[in-house]
Amino acid sequence: MARRRTRICFPFSGEALGGSHISAHGLLQNIDRDRFDPMVIVQEPDGEIARLMRSADVPVRHAGFLPPLRHGERAGLRDAIGIAKASRACTEMIRAMGADIVHTNDGRSHAIWAAPAKCAGARLVWHHRSSPDARGLRLVAPRIADAIISVSTFALGDVDTRNVPTQVIHSPFDTDVQADxxxxxxxxxxxxxxxxxxxxxxxxxxxxxxxxxxxxxxxxxxxxxxxxxxxxxxxxxxxxxxxxxxxxxxxxxxxxxxxxxxxxxxxxxxxxxxxxxxxxxxxxxxxxxxxxxxxxxxxxxxxxxxxxxxxxxxxxxxxxxxxxxxxxxxxxxxxxxxxxxxxxxxxxxxxxxxxxxxxxFGARRHAAAVMNVYDELVPPFAVAAGPAKVHALA
Incomplete structure (x- = not known):
């Protein structure tokens, strides 16, 4: 029986490239491809986020039906309606990709993809990179996430995570960087x-x-x-x-x-x-x-x-x-x-x-810590399975 790699889906929303995308890219570059099968979903197929993720040699899919949430603004009623309308399509995409784990990395991605991940039967890793008073972290993550990762002790704050495995894992960096x-x-x-x-x-x-x-x-x-x-x-x-x-x-x-x-x-x-x-x-x-x-x-x-x-x-x-x-x-x-x-x-x-x-702050150290979280959620198993039916964009 061949061991199937654990399939990890990384969905991203919006167009602006930020620190969360660079950190996720560092993880994708160092994830063990013998154990894990990473895939990426983007909102803009020709945007900076898509180009960055393709450089990590992962399949990238386009979800053009996502609501246009605005950076730095709390979601309002109109946003909530847009998220609800997109939810079914997001769920179907995750299910079609055969994702075992959905790893969300920023506020907009949490808002759009967290519930569909659970509806699709995937485990949800909620990677918190914003302030400790974020409503998603305090009200949603403890009830829906299967694991929470925070970039710092400060960012985690005093949120009640007694029922959710939670870790502070600092973001990854290229420690081999050389600058004249x-x-x-x-x-x-x-x-x-x-x-x-x-x-x-x-x-x-x-x-x-x-x-x-x-x-x-x-x-x-x-x-x-x-x-x-x-x-x-x-x-x-x-x-x-x-x-x-x-x-x-x-x-x-x-x-x-x-x-x-x-x-x-x-x-x-x-x-x-x-x-x-x-x-x-x-x-x-x-x-x-x-x-x-x-x-x-x-x-x-x-x-x-x-x-x-x-x-x-x-x-x-x-x-x-x-x-x-x-x-x-x-x-x-x-x-x-x-x-x-x-x-x-x-x-x-x-x-x-x-x-x-x-x-x-080495990228390999960061990847090892995150992969341990994945293994705790979906222990390595031996099953006969073919590759995920995912088509990368050209």
């Missing part, structure tokens, strides 16, 4: 036409309220006030989503720092551009477990972050980078200035953070 810091800095200097002694402070992430790019601009302004002669430039890397580029530059103009702010757009791989920066500033509030903090550690760029959310966990309470109060751009500016002016401390933190990241 000197070359990346030279690339920034050349592109921006800055003076050779310019110090670059980076913000990385989609432009949404929670990540607080306005506060980053305010920190740059306060730093200029504290040390007017220091040549600094604040670089915002990321896609405008909830906050537009015009709004950001208008804020910089109000603070008198348009000459010290550059909008860089989305660039990949992000680690290369982080390596070109002297510091990473993370002003986010209630960030579950930011990817850029760990990527920054791996390429040797020290981090200054708010004492909020998963930042505290990632930076080990401040041992791997300064943590500053929320809503205090001056405190962030002072911490940044302290590191820029003290190269010995800059190097000490960079080295300590890199060693910690190498030891704790």
């Amino acid at each position: 810091r000197r070359a990346r800095r030279a690339a920034l200097l050349g592109e921006l036409g800055c003076a050779p002694d310019t110090q670059f402070l980076g913000f990385f992430g989609v432009m949404i309220v929670r990540k607080r790019p306005f506060h980053f601009i305010e920190a740059i302004a306060r730093l200029r006030d504290l040390d007017p002669g220091r040549p600094v430039c604040g670089l915002l890397f990321g896609t405008p989503l909830e906050i537009g580029s015009d709004e950001l530059m208008a804020h910089a103009k109000r603070l008198g720092v348009t000459d010290a702010i550059r909008l860089m757009g989305y660039r990949a791989p992000g680690a290369d551009w982080i390596a070109g920066c002297d510091l990473l500033l993370v002003p986010a509030k209630d960030e579950p477990f930011g990817r850029t903090l760990i990527e920054s550690m791996l390429v040797g760029t020290p981090v200054v972050a708010t004492r909020s959310g998963g930042n505290v966990e990632a930076l080990r309470g401040g041992r791997l980078g300064p943590l500053v109060p929320l809503d205090d751009p001056a405190a962030m500016a002072r911490a940044a200035l302290g590191l820029l002016a003290d190269k010995a401390e800059w190097h000490r933190l960079a080295d300590a953070a890199r060693l910690h990241a190498l030891d704790h």
